[in-house]
Amino acid sequence: QKEVEQNSGPLSVPEGAIASLNCTYSDRGSQSFFWYRQYSGKSPELIMSIYSNGDKEDGRFTAQLNKASQYVSLLIRDSQPSDSATYLCAVNESGGFKTIFGAGTRLFVKA
């Protein structure tokens, strides 16, 4: 069974700090990696995609991928209370259409 592991948290950071969210995956052949944000009672929404090793930046968000270590991370700079949500790491299964999700990390940003 292919797996995606995340620390469930909650992760609590003060406003303005950097939030660091981590994820590991078991499918060594995976090529596509995603971070979704899910507010309480709402559906997941895509915030970052990453496909190659290294960093990818989009505004206050940076995704980092290390395929050798099977590790994906998301950094949120200048965290805001509106960033408080559950962040889901997702990995596309190698050779297929299935996306496997981690259980999510709950983030609280304290004003």
Added chain:
Amino acid sequence: NAGVTQTPKFQVLKTGQSMTLQCAQDMNHNSMYWYRQDPGMGLRLIYYSASEGTTDKGEVPNGYNVSRLNKREFSLRLESAAPSQTSVYFCASSPPNPPLHFGNGTRLTVT
């Protein structure tokens, strides 16, 4: 721009009753998916359809059936509901490959 539309938003069933969850997308996507989300367990894939006319089992298919009615619509049927099927159900679509675009979800309670 509707995106992915799910109906109903809420449903309460008694054990043994049947129902169909409806999903439609207007983005001309090839692939469609049904996930369930339970507390602490993240999103688990029930069934998916890589293209019109095809369906495949995901991680937790038991107790469910699906129909890809046409390119736009992908329905999920519970033939004999059980309390273990109490969950939030999300439909999603993708162009063919991820990332996924999610509907707003259906909250199902089976008593």
